[in-house]
Amino acid sequence: MHPRLIFLLCAIAALYSDVSAYREHEGKRVHWNKGRGYTPFRYATDNGIIIHNPTHVTVKDGICLPDTLSNFSLTFRAENLSCHPSGRSTYTDSAGKRRQRKNPEWSFWLADENSDTIFLTVSSDEIPDQISSVPAIRVAAHRNGEEPFTAAVLKEGVDCYSGVNIWNVKATSRQIDIYAGNHGMRPVLSIPCDRIKMTGFGFAVSPAGNIRITDISLADETLQSLIPHPIWKDTDTLRRYLDASTDPVEGYWTVFDRNLEESLLVPGGDYRLAIVKDSGRYLILYLSGARTNSQSWQPGMIKGILTPDPFPATYSLIWNDAEGLPLTKDIKAQIVEESIIEIQFPYHSSSMRLRKL
Secondary structure (H helix, E strand, O other), rough: OHHHHHHHHHHHHHHHHHHHHHEEEEEEEEEEHHHOOOOOOOEEEOOEEEOOOOOOOOOOEEEEEEOOOOOOOEEEEEEEEEOOOOOOOOEEEEOOOEEEOOOOOOOEEEEEOOOOOEEEEEEEEEEOOOOOOOEEEEEEEEEEEOOOEEEEEEEOOOOOOOEEEEEEEEEOOOOEEEEEOOOEEEEEEEEEEOOOEEEEEEEOOOOEEEEEEEEEEEEEEOOHOOOOOOOOOOOHHHHHHHHHOOOOOEEEEEEEEEEOOOOOOOOOOEEEEEEEEEOOEEEEEEEEEEOOOOOHHOOOOOOEEEEOOOOOOOOEEEEEEEOOEEOOOOOOEEEEEEEEOEEEEHHOEEEEEEEOO
């Protein structure tokens, strides 16, 4: 058997064995709770993550996030066990003396790919009003121990002392949104993060603090288009496969020309693409050329999916825009010449042609 044909058969077999695992990634959610346990957190107990800090330094606990995760939603319940309007908590200072603190603060944190850490520090306080004062929670965001760069005060909808509050962190490559509440959820802070990927999360407790974290849920909300395909992210494997292919649709393609209504559809770049067959359809793989949101695109990500229509050489198309969001409204692609694919975006009054290289 010809060596190229052997490679082609092996690559197809590998593709079909991996495609199901690739699709199973969609909607992935991980839970840490009483039934599933709190491993691998360092301070895990049967009743939650309990961090009691009698020392003079901040104590941290946390885990790494999966490499493929860029967008996620993190939800957990938190109790500040050392927080009481008339109580004080003790710790031992660096000289070995016992000290007391009122309402010691705690934090949850997110680490990014640049080795920076964003801390969201939570503390209870009494906010003066015209007559006396009202209890409140202060939430301050800071990086790596620096001074806070933004903060919020919550007076309603939260338990300001030792009760349970639910916290929700929604993170994308551009922004982190914080929500909290003891019944309904309300916005707390919104933090721009300039397309930085988060790599870990956890909790921190200041001297004399004592917190219990329970019912943690981490939902993967990463757009599937922005996850490199497990096989075709390797450009050498892709090249060898395409060199052996006899399918006229498969191969390397590039943007030939376009006619865009730019108020509806903005050009994302002069894309260089590859098309490979996948279970009766074709994947359009991004290789290079993105200008809009270029930092989010890597070789092997899915730029589009071609599904054959009943008519010859005609396909329905899902096209992922520069943000990775799918465009699906009656988009059609047609092979008009052996080396030209014409794409129509009727909802956006636009068209584009791809040329085979």
